[in-house]
Amino acid sequence: MDKKDDLFSRRALRVPRSFIREILKVAGQPDVISFAGGLPHPGLFPLKELGAAMERILEERGPESFQYGPSEGFGPLREWVCQRYRRRMGLDITPENVLITTGSQQALDLVGKVLLNDGDFAAMERPGYLGAIQAFAFHSEAILQVPLAADGPDIKFLEAAFRQNRPRIFYAIPNFQNPSGLTYSLEKRKRVAELCRRYKVFLVEDDPYGELRFAGSDLPPVASFMEDGCMMLGTFSKTVAPGLRVGWILAGETVLERLLVAKQAADLHTSTLSQHLVWQYLTMYDLDEHIAAIRKVYGRQRDGMIQAIRRTFPPEVMVTEPDGGMFLWVTLPEGCSTLELFERAIKEKVAFVPGAPFYVDGGGVNTMRLNFSNADIPDIDEGIKRLGHCLDRYLSTLA
Numbered sequence: 001m002d003k004k005d006d007l008f009s010r011r012a013l014r015v016p017r018s019f020i021r022e023i024l025k026v027a028g029q030p031d032v033i034s035f036a037g038g039l040p041h042p043g044l045f046p047l048k049e050l051g052a053a054m055e056r057i058l059e060e061r062g063p064e065s066f067q068y069g070p071s072e073g074f075g076p077l078r079e080w081v082c083q084r085y086r087r088r089m090g091l092d093i094t095p096e097n098v099l100i101t102t103g104s105q106q107a108l109d110l111v112g113k114v115l116l117n118d119g120d121f122a123a124m125e126r127p128g129y130l131g132a133i134q135a136f137a138f139h140s141e142a143i144l145q146v147p148l149a150a151d152g153p154d155i156k157f158l159e160a161a162f163r164q165n166r167p168r169i170f171y172a173i174p175n176f177q178n179p180s181g182l183t184y185s186l187e188k189r190k191r192v193a194e195l196c197r198r199y200k201v202f203l204v205e206d207d208p209y210g211e212l213r214f215a216g217s218d219l220p221p222v223a224s225f226m227e228d229g230c231m232m233l234g235t236f237s238k239t240v241a242p243g244l245r246v247g248w249i250l251a252g253e254t255v256l257e258r259l260l261v262a263k264q265a266a267d268l269h270t271s272t273l274s275q276h277l278v279w280q281y282l283t284m285y286d287l288d289e290h291i292a293a294i295r296k297v298y299g300r301q302r303d304g305m306i307q308a309i310r311r312t313f314p315p316e317v318m319v320t321e322p323d324g325g326m327f328l329w330v331t332l333p334e335g336c337s338t339l340e341l342f343e344r345a346i347k348e349k350v351a352f353v354p355g356a357p358f359y360v361d362g363g364g365v366n367t368m369r370l371n372f373s374n375a376d377i378p379d380i381d382e383g384i385k386r387l388g389h390c391l392d393r394y395l396s397t398l399a
């Protein structure tokens with residue numbers, strides 16, 4: 001086969017394969033208890049309801065659901081997304097502010113294409129979402145990470161980074177961040193908005209997990225403290241089902257126009273069938289009721305995982321306790337390597353994601369991400385017990 005590097009663009013050569021996708025191959029073996037993926041619980045996919053919605057669209061829309069559609073997205077779905085933002089957040093927007101995307105992952109690629117020149121800095125959280133690191137790296141190698149504290153980004157660091165490096169964008173996940181599970185406080189939201197405004201850094205606010213809150217109360221998006229110079233990304237992946245691949249971008253019309261052209265070049269439009277199916281489902285059923293059920297289950301799973309961790313992990317291991325989302329973030333003492341722990345854990349048939357790939361500068365070697373949404377409580381108990389044993393043995397080799 002072709003091994004010549006000159007076959008490939010510089011862009012293609014500099015972006016590594018997704019480490020998580022590689023890990024998921026190992027973690028996906030049937031006897032492994034996996035806390036590795038960012039997978040929703042499959043038992044919560046509304047299969048019966050989606051089946052009924054599918055029947056209805058075949059009856060009522062027929063071939064139209066299998067036809068090419070507008071690049072902006074299916075009109076009634078754009079309208080639905082717009083109404084939801086108006087109702088939940090009181091945002092003054094119209095359906096023309098909504099571009100339907102093939103999952104929010106596509107939105108990240110379009111953002112990179114439209115907002116980043118090669119060499120431009122893209123700022124994001126540290127640790128940061130791997131899918132964004134990968135998407136942005138195709139367009140610019142200059143990724144700048146801003147340390148995340150328990151209540152949001154380190155503001156001093158953020159300001160210094162904005163002043164010195166003048167990044168084009170700041171990519172933020174203020175609710176139950178992937179990978180850390182951390183949430184920005186109200187104060188930090190206002191400060192981030194203020195700095196983006198002052199330094200003219202375009203805010204890309206990604207919120208796939210905000211609706212999955214099991215404790216505390218919702219906070220306004222960072223973008224709500226800005227007039228312009230921002231966009232919000234959303235998705236049905238965590239509230240309905242990720243296989244549908246339906247997400248959206250909410251932005252001002254000038255930015256959306258550019259994104260639309262990039263989308264046309266990428267895939268013409270998001271699957272008509274998926275969009276019709278999601279819309280029909282949303283029209284026939286109450287999404288809020290469904291989300292309430294998801295919150296209840298994930299809340300129990302989070303509690304179960306935290307209790308199991310308290311029972312079995314050595315006390316020097318720290319863990320975040322998020323009020324929502326799908327992830328816990330674990331920090332081992334300095335000098336530990338979760339890559340080494342991973343080798344041991346996989347032999348004991350339990351998997352997680354080592355933290356290092358979420359850091360572009362090679363940090364985070366002693367951290368890991370645990371997903372609590374995908375496994376049932378008995379598996380969570382058993383998997384955490386196995387991991388606790390691995391940790392005990394691993395830490396004793398370092399003592």
Ligand SMILES: Cc1ncc(COP(=O)(O)O)c(C=O)c1O
Nearest residue numbers: 038103104105129178235237247
């Ligand atoms: C922060 C964040 N953004 C975007 C995505 C991609 O989601 P989608 O399925 O909508 O492409 C994920 C998926 O896990 C995510 O965690």
